Structure formats: structure tokens, C-alpha cells
Amino acid sequence: METLNQLALGFSVAFTPVNLMWCLVGTTLGTAIGVLPGLGPALTIALLLPITYQVAPEASFILFAGIYYGAMYGGSTTSILLNTPGESATIVTALEGNRMARSGRGGAALATSAIGSFVAGTLGTLGVAFLAPVVVKFALAFGPAEYFSLMVLAFITVSAVLGSSSVRGLTSLFIGFVIGMIGVDLQTGQPRFTFGMSELLDGVDVIIVAVGLFAVGETLYMASRRYAGKDEIVPLKGSLYMTAAEWGRSWKAWLRGAAIGFPIGAMPAGGAEIPTFLSYAIEKKLSKHKDEFGTVGAIEGVAGPEAANNASAAGVLVPMLTLGLPTSATAAIMLSAFQSYGINPGPLLLTTQANLVWGLIASLFIANVILVILNLPLIGLWVRLLKIPAPQLYAGILVFATVGTYGISQSPIDLVILYLLGAAGFLMRRFDFPTAPVIIGMILGPLAETQFRRAMTISNGDWSVFYTHKLSLTLLTLAFIGLLGPHIWAYIEHQRRRGPEHVPGDA
Amino acid sequence: MSTSDQQAPPPRLAVPELLIGVGLLACAAAVAWQTLAIPVSPLYSKVGPTVFPYITMTGMVILSLLLIVAALRGGWQPEEEKETPTDWKAMGFVVAGLVANLLLIQPLGFTAASVIMFVLICHGFGSRHPLRDALLGLILALAAYFGFAKALGVNIGAGFIENQLNTVINAIIGIVRG
Numbered sequence: 001m002e003t004l005n006q007l008a009l010g011f012s013v014a015f016t017p018v019n020l021m022w023c024l025v026g027t028t029l030g031t032a033i034g035v036l037p038g039l040g041p042a043l044t045i046a047l048l049l050p051i052t053y054q055v056a057p058e059a060s061f062i063l064f065a066g067i068y069y070g071a072m073y074g075g076s077t078t079s080i081l082l083n084t085p086g087e088s089a090t091i092v093t094a095l096e097g098n099r100m101a102r103s104g105r106g107g108a109a110l111a112t113s114a115i116g117s118f119v120a121g122t123l124g125t126l127g128v129a130f131l132a133p134v135v136v137k138f139a140l141a142f143g144p145a146e147y148f149s150l151m152v153l154a155f156i157t158v159s160a161v162l163g164s165s166s167v168r169g170l171t172s173l174f175i176g177f178v179i180g181m182i183g184v185d186l187q188t189g190q191p192r193f194t195f196g197m198s199e200l201l202d203g204v205d206v207i208i209v210a211v212g213l214f215a216v217g218e219t220l221y222m223a224s225r226r227y228a229g230k231d232e233i234v235p236l237k238g239s240l241y242m243t244a245a246e247w248g249r250s251w252k253a254w255l256r257g258a259a260i261g262f263p264i265g266a267m268p269a270g271g272a273e274i275p276t277f278l279s280y281a282i283e284k285k286l287s288k289h290k291d292e293f294g295t296v297g298a299i300e301g302v303a304g305p306e307a308a309n310n311a312s313a314a315g316v317l318v319p320m321l322t323l324g325l326p327t328s329a330t331a332a333i334m335l336s337a338f339q340s341y342g343i344n345p346g347p348l349l350l351t352t353q354a355n356l357v358w359g360l361i362a363s364l365f366i367a368n369v370i371l372v373i374l375n376l377p378l379i380g381l382w383v384r385l386l387k388i389p390a391p392q393l394y395a396g397i398l399v400f401a402t403v404g405t406y407g408i409s410q411s412p413i414d415l416v417i418l419y420l421l422g423a424a425g426f427l428m429r430r431f432d433f434p435t436a437p438v439i440i441g442m443i444l445g446p447l448a449e450t451q452f453r454r455a456m457t458i459s460n461g462d463w464s465v466f467y468t469h470k471l472s473l474t475l476l477t478l479a480f481i482g483l484l485g486p487h488i489w490a491y492i493e494h495q496r497r498r499g500p501e502h503v504p505g506d507a
Numbered sequence: 508m509s510t511s512d513q514q515a516p517p518p519r520l521a522v523p524e525l526l527i528g529v530g531l532l533a534c535a536a537a538v539a540w541q542t543l544a545i546p547v548s549p550l551y552s553k554v555g556p557t558v559f560p561y562i563t564m565t566g567m568v569i570l571s572l573l574l575i576v577a578a579l580r581g582g583w584q585p586e587e588e589k590e591t592p593t594d595w596k597a598m599g600f601v602v603a604g605l606v607a608n609l610l611l612i613q614p615l616g617f618t619a620a621s622v623i624m625f626v627l628i629c630h631g632f633g634s635r636h637p638l639r640d641a642l643l644g645l646i647l648a649l650a651a652y653f654g655f656a657k658a659l660g661v662n663i664g665a666g667f668i669e670n671q672l673n674t675v676i677n678a679i680i681g682i683v684r685g
Contacts, residue, residue: 048659050659050660050661051659053660054659054660165583167570167573167574167577168574168583170566170570171531171567171570171571171574174563174566174567174570175534177559177563177566178534178538178563178567181559181560181563185545185556187556188555188556190545190546190547190556191545192541192542192545192556192560193538193541193560194541195541216605219601219628220598220601220602222632223594223597223598223600223601223628223631223632224593224594224595224597224598225591225593225594226594226597226632226633227591227592227594228591389634390632390633391628391629391630391631391632391633391634391640392629392634392640392643394601394628394632395604395624395625395626395628395629395632395640395644396625396647398604398605398608398624398625398628399621399624399625399644399647399648399651400651400655402608402612402617402620402621402624403617403651403652403655403656403661403663404661406612406617406663406664407656407659407661407662407663408661410662410663410664412609412612412613415608415609415612416609419605419609422605427527430584431523431524431527431583431584432583432584432585445559449559452554452558452559453554453558456554457554461554
């Protein structure tokens with residue numbers, strides 16, 4: 001019941017004309033940047049961070065949340081019509097969705113993904129509303145040692161467990177740690193990693209890192225790959241109305257997708273890749289139309305993963321709001337927006353900032369309604385955005401990148417750092433290093449260090465706090481299993497498979 | 508003697524990946540150098556400001572060694588990436604645009620520098636209409652300056668173009684107000 005009362009409070013915050021306007025601006029902008037290749041929610045929210053100096057926290061978080069949800073809707077349009085997954089989470093949508101578009105059923109693919117996103121986004125947001133207070137009760141028992149261990153677990157899952165290589169993921173994470181440590185150490189006042197430059201005393205702004213990696217790095221990468229050939233836009237054919245049979249095949253997939261996506265998103269691991277791939281595999285297995293998978297495109301293969309994607313995006317908000325634990329680049333940048341207001345997300349956030357949190361959750365319900373309207377009847381508008389030619393698109397992105405970076409302190413040094421990070425971003429993209437762990441490491445690293453030092457101060461320098469507290473030990477063990485488990489398992493498999501070949505007269 | 512030698516071709520050293528591994532090792536060295544430069548007060552000797560940097564440095568050394576090993580075993584670059592030749596000319600124009608922006612933003616102001624960057628990047632991406640691009644870049648830069656920057660309360664400094672336009676705008680406001 002308490003949740004319902006709080007939600008009522010939230011709706012009273014979100015339904016003010018000004019906040020509805022922010023929600024509309026956020027969802028529209030979010031859809032646009034989701035559609036445009038090369039722009040994502042993390043970059044957009046980073047560029048808009050200065051707005052936190054101008055408006056109330058409720059307004060900017062409603063704006064950011066609208067962008068966050070909107071980018072999911074827009075991203076699926078691009079994957080279906082262009083087959084260029086804007087974000088890793090929409091790779092699976094492109095698999096079947098683009099095939100459907102090519103066989104003339106693009107309209108139905110767009111409809112099932114938009115309505116599925118709405119269903120799963122709404123269920124996911126309900127999940128946030130009801131799960132967050134439960135997690136808070138649990139989290140109140142956390143001490144600094146438990147927080148530190150939880151962050152270690154999150155570090156391992158976001159960088160080592162997800163993604164193609166744990167070594168490269170961890171490398172990105174550690175680069176993020178180094179960037180996060182630049183500047184004055186808040187506990188002792190000592191400057192760290194400043195190379196004697198006074199410009200670095202305040203640290204490197206997250207805007208510069210996000211813009212460098214996502215805008216400059218991406219532009220360099222796209223320029224370098226002009227020989228790779230272009231993707232063509234599949235013209236939108238077929239009506240947006242789904243037939244009764246298509247509804248029948250979609251709705252179960254939506255619900256299954258939401259049921260897979262939300263819990264995985266809500267775990268302190270995050271990431272939308274695993275739930276979308278899992279949902280795809282399940283739909284393929286359960287489908288009565290297996291012949292359509294990989295040929296003309298199966299609607300379940302769009303509906304399920306799209307729902308899983310949106311539900312997990314909602315799930316990510318649970319550890320973010322209740323534990324201050326961001327598990328995606330976008331969530332990490334939203335966390336830095338909280339810091340910019342002097343608010344520390346954590347178990348107390350739901351009570352001390354009830355208006356903000358519940359207003360945000362309520363606005364997510366509204367955002368879903370606005371988004372399904374924006375993305376179905378107005379789909380033609382977004383398809384036109386896809387036709388912006390690459391030269392002007394990327395040049396324009398860099399103009400905005402300059403505003404965002406140079407505007408921080410009008411210092412050319414910031415531009416130099418931006419371009420160095422852009423070069424690093426290019427190399428990371430080229431050599432398959434994930435970029436999100438850099439942002440997460442940079443934001444969450446200093447928080448982990450604070451908890452670590454707090455725990456060690458309380459224990460008077462005794463390291464055993466991390467393994468004598470049961471909860472902390474459990475979390476660290478999980479992290480350890482996450483890091484080494486897959487490697488040990490692969491090694492055993494490898495040994496078992498090559499075992500028999502080696503036995504006869506090998507030595 | 509092992510028979511498996513015939514099946515798998517001997518792994519080839521991957522030079523770009525090796526350079527990345529070595530580069531990361533160099534970064535770890537820089538971290539070590541900067542960590543040693545952090546003065547430690549005995550008051551904080553238990554968990555001072557250097558504990559995390561040392562942990563980070565250790566992690567980076569281990570990771571860079573693992574990357575170097577992977578490079579010696581043939582690297583990890585996806586086939587698709589290897590097969591696509593890098594378009595150095597396009598990248599060159601993008602880099603030229605960025606450098607021009609960096610050098611010109613203070614003397615000429617944001618808008619003028621952005622227009623030059625815009626044209627160079629468009630050229631890099633294959634656009635062959637420099638005048639049209641310059642016009643587009645001008646519109647976009649002014650929109651960014653007067654819309655985005657002013658709305659966010661960001662100050663990006665004014666150059667020649669911005670000053671002229673500000674003068675015009677102020678004059679118009681003056682006329683309207685009588």
C-alpha cells in the first residue's frame with residue numbers, strides 16, 4: 001500500500017505542466033538520438049549535464065529518464081530499417097527485425113517492438129516501484145565493507161562477465177579507475193595523477209570522457225571504415241497494424257521478454273545483452289514458426305528481445321536508485337548528475353528525496369505512453385531522420401561535442417584531453433575493448449575507494465573485515481566465481497575434449 | 508613429438524595488439540610514477556591516498572601482460588576489422604578538422620572555428636560541396652551557440668561572428684523597446 005501512496009505522490013509531481021514538458025522533450029530527444037546512428041543516451045545525457053545547474057533535480061531527472069527510455073524505442077527503429085544496431089542491446093532486434101523489413105513486414109516489426117517496449121517498459125517500471133523499497137530494507141544493513149564488496153561484484157560483472165573478453169573489459173575498467181582518481185583526493189587533499197598541471201586538480205569531467213569516447217572516438221572510427229560499405233535503409237512497407245495472428249504471436253513473447261529482462265537488469269550486474277540474447281533463444285525454441293527465423297524474419301524474435309531490452313533498462317534503475325550502483329554507462333552518468341546536485345543515491349534516497357524518486361518513477365510511466373504514441377503514428381518522421389547523410393551527421397555531432405566540452409571552462413586543455421580520449425576511444429573501438437566500463441570505473445571507482453577506506457578506518461586497518469563479514473564474503477566469492485568461473489569451466493571442457501585424442505602413443 | 512603441431516598453424520605475432528599491450532604497460536608505469544609522487548602523511552598511513560593507485564597499477568600490469576601474451580598468440584582483432592583497410596585519408600581530414608578547431612577556437616571564436624571543422628570533417632566523410640557544408644555548419648554552430656549553450660547557461664566565449672550578432676540582437680531589442 002505504501003508504494004501506491006508514494007506513486008500517487010510521484011504522479012502529483014510528474015503531472016505538473018512543467019514536468020510533463022520535460023518528459024515530452026526528453027522522450028522526443030531520446031527517440032531522435034536513438035534513431036540516429038552514432039548518438040546514444042550516455043553521450044546525450046552527458047552533453048546535457050550542465051542543465052543540472054539551471055533547473056530543479058526533478059526536472060532534469062525526468063528529462064534524462066525520458067532520453068534513456070526514448071533511446072530504446074528509437075534504437076529499435078534503426079535496427080529494423082537499417083540493420084545497424086545503434087546499441088549493443090538492439091543487435092538481436094536487428095537479426096529478425098531487419099529480415100522482416102526486407103520481406104515487406106517492416107510495419108509489423110516496428111509495431112511489435114514499440115508496443116512490446118511499452119508493455120515491458122511499463123511492467124519494468126512497476127517492478128522498480130515495488131522492488132526498490134524492498135531492496136532499500138535489505139540495503140540498510142550494508143556497512144562500508146559490504147558496499148565495497150558489492151561494488152567489486154558489479155565491477156566484475158559489468159566488465160569481465162559481459163562482453164567478449166574479460167581481460168579487455170577489465171582493462172577498460174582500470175583505465176576508468178585511473179581517470180577517476182585524477183584530481184584532489186577528497187579525504188587527504190593530496191593531488192593525484194595531475195602530472196603537475198593545475199588544470200587537472202579538479203579532475204577530468206565525465207562530460208569530457210563520455211564525449212571523447214562516444215562522439216570523437218566514434219567519428220574517427222566511422223571515418224576509418226569508409227571502405228567497409230554502407231547499410232541501406234529498407235523502405236517502410238506494410239501497414240503498422242498487426243494482424244490477429246501477429247498479436248497472438250507477440251503478446252506471450254513480450255511477457256516472457258519482460259520476465260527475463262527485468263530481474264537480470266535489476267541485479268547488480270546489469271547489461272541488456274544477456275537478457276536479449278536469452279529471450280531470442282527462448283522464443284526461437286518455443287516458436288511454432290521456426291522456419292521464419294533467419295529467413296523472412298519471425299515476429300517473436302523481435303517482440304521478445306525488444307521487451308527484454310526495455311524491461312532490463314528499467315531494472316537497471318533499481319540498483320542505481322537504492323544502492324547508488326550504476327551498471328551501465330548511462331546510469332553512471334545519471335549518477336554523476338545526482339552528485340552534481342549534492343545528492344548521494346543510496347538506501348536513504350527513497351525517503352529523503354521522495355519527491356524526486358517517485359516523481360521520476362511516475363514520469364517513466366508517462367514517458368512510456370508518450371513514446372508509444374511518438375513511435376507508432378509518427379514513425380514516418382523518425383524514418384526521415386535516418387536519411388541525414390553521414391558527413392553532416394558526424395560533423396554536426398562534433399560541433400555539439402565542442403560546445404559541451406569547451407563550455408565547461410573555456411579551456412583549450414579540455415579540448416586536448418577530449419581529443420586524446422577520442423583517440424583512445426577509436427583504438428578501443430577498433431580493437432574490441434568495451435567503452436562502458438571506462439565510464440562506470442571512473443564514476444564508481446572513487447565511490448568504491450571511499451567505502452574501502454571507510455571500512456578500513458572502522459576496522460582500524462584490519463583487512464579481514466572484507467571476509468569475516470558473511471555478506472561481504474558472499475559478494476566477494478560471487479565476484480571471484482564470476483571472474484574465474486568461466487575460464488576454469490572452459491579449461492575443463494577443453495581438457496575433456498582433447499583428452500582422448502592425446503592418449504594413444506602421443507608422447 | 509606431438510602430432511598437434513601439424514593441425515594448428517604456428518600463431519603469428521600480432522603487432523598492433525602487441526603495441527596496445529606495451530602501451531598499457533607504459534600507462535601502468537606512468538601510474539606508478541605519479542603514485543610515488545603523492546606525499547603520504549603518516550596520519551593516513553593505514554589507508555592513505557596511495558593504496559588504491561597501487562592496486563590499480565598492479566591490475567594494469569597484470570592485464571597488460573595478459574594482453575601481450577594474447578598478442579604473441581596471434582591477437583584478438585575480429586576478422587571483419589582486419590579485412591577492412593583503414594581509410595587514412597578520411598581519418599586525416601577528421602583529425603585536421605579537430606586540430607583546426609583546437610587552434611582557432613580562441614582567436615576566431617566558437618562559430619568560425621566550428622564552421623572550418625565542419626567543412627573539413629564533411630570532406631573527410633566524402634562530401635564534395637564545401638560551400639553548402641560551410642553554410643550548414645554556420646547554421647548549426649549558431650543554433651548550438653544561441654540555442655544549446657545559452658539554454659544550458661554554458662558560456663563558450665564569443666568570437667567575431669558572435670559579437671557582431673550579439674550587437675545586432677541587442678540593437679534590435681533596443682529598437683523594439685523604443
